């Protein structure tokens with residue numbers, strides 16, 4: 001069996017032998033075993049069984065979910081969109097803010113209702129929220145009907161955990177504190193045939209004082225450039241024209257590899273891959289964004305004209321307490337440099353309002369950066385206290401009404417700027433990668449410009465996955481309406 005070949009014939013694997021120790025062969029073995037369990041369940045049920053994976057949170061989770069779906073398909077489940085009536089439901093959770101957790105608890109309640117009616121139903125939870133001890137304790141106590149709980153470090157062994165779930169009547173819980181392991185060559189699946197996320201690194205070493213990610217995703221680990229290049233080449237051979245390189249802090253890619261490689265060097269290599277048309281990446285950290293990277297971006301026709309550069313706060317005083325390692329001035333200089341090198345680039349950001357100790361002056365500094373940078377769009381978040389992070393035990397938490405009032409002011413400013421700027425491209429002809437049929441109007445298709453703006457235009461299914469030239473006729477707030485030229 002060639003580990004490069006993902007068209008594995010699982011029925012050829014002898015599951016009467018003990019499981020091999022080496023990965024990914026061990027997981028191929030467990031997929032074969034899981035297939036037998038599924039066949040048995042299907043013959044008992046007298047029908048094909050289905051799965052539904054629901055993803056919360058960021059692009060990393062979305063990519064992990066694609067991998068988990070790949071394994072469920074290899075096991076033999078058919079996919080369905082909604083949880084209702086699905087026989088295997090998996091929630092891939094997020095814990096970056098408190099409200100993400102509450103959503104999961106709410107939905108578990110209603111899944112229990114389905115499970116009571118369906119003897120073949122299995123419920124599994126994974127992702128960042130499961131890396132928190134108090135969450136797992138709560139699930140054990142209040143949601144004992146859940147069958148499987150695993151975390152962010154061991155998703156590669158999902159098939160093995162699935163088999164354990166079939167063999168054990170009580171809840172299977174497998175959470176790792178951390179790992180250095182990166183398992184390549186598992187069954188894989190992409191949501192879109194023409195674009196894909198590609199993990200280039202896992203984890204985060206930054207420990208921003210408000211953020212739980214380093215605790216739930218572990219230390220930074222970069223994939224080797226050869227593995228990344230191979231994966232992208234395989235994707236391109238299979239019809240992919242756009243990749244999104246994924247990492248919590250892509251700018252520190254490669255620092256800990258045996259032979260260190262910079263993110264800019266990796267990008268230059270990916271840029272050479274024939275047949276690949278567009279390259280995106282996220283997320284960047286201002287402290288590590290190099291001149292070399294700006295140069296590579298500016299010199300490339302494939303790297304998209306969009307940079308998401310989280311600001312978090314415009315106050316140098318707060319940035320220090322947030323452990324961000326840059327000042328307001330440094331951030332503004334960086335933005336100027338980027339705009340000078342690529343005048344047509346779209347700049348977007350993340351901002352937190354109400355970090356402990358935020359004064360009116362601090363907040364005004366944030367507003368000042370927003371006015372100066374003139375972002376194309378921004379994600380704004382109300383600070384959420386995450387247990388275990390340094391900021392959670394800081395004393396001067398900002399009262400809720402003050403936070404709400406600042407949040408509304410910030411949002412208004414961002415919307416005003418975006419509205420003023422947005423019309424800028426009207427009348428121009430630009431390239432759009434068509435992604436889907438429009439959700440509201442089936443006579444339209446929806447795609448994206450290089451700068452990530454959304455465009456709707458008349459068209460049909462035959463355009464999906466193609467890059468087409470479109471005249472942007474009208475800006476409608478959040479998207480352009482255009483026509484093929």
Ligand code: 5AD
Pocket residue numbers: 096097210211212310312350351352381382383384385386
């Ligand atoms: N509260 C509010 N927002 C947060 N983020 C991360 N942690 C928190 C928190 N505790 C935001 C940051 C980050 C984005 C992904 O989520 O802005 O860039």
Ligand code: SF4
Pocket residue numbers: 204205206207208211212213214248249285
């Ligand atoms: Fe969290 Fe900071 Fe790491 Fe981003 S860089 S994941 S905000 S700790």
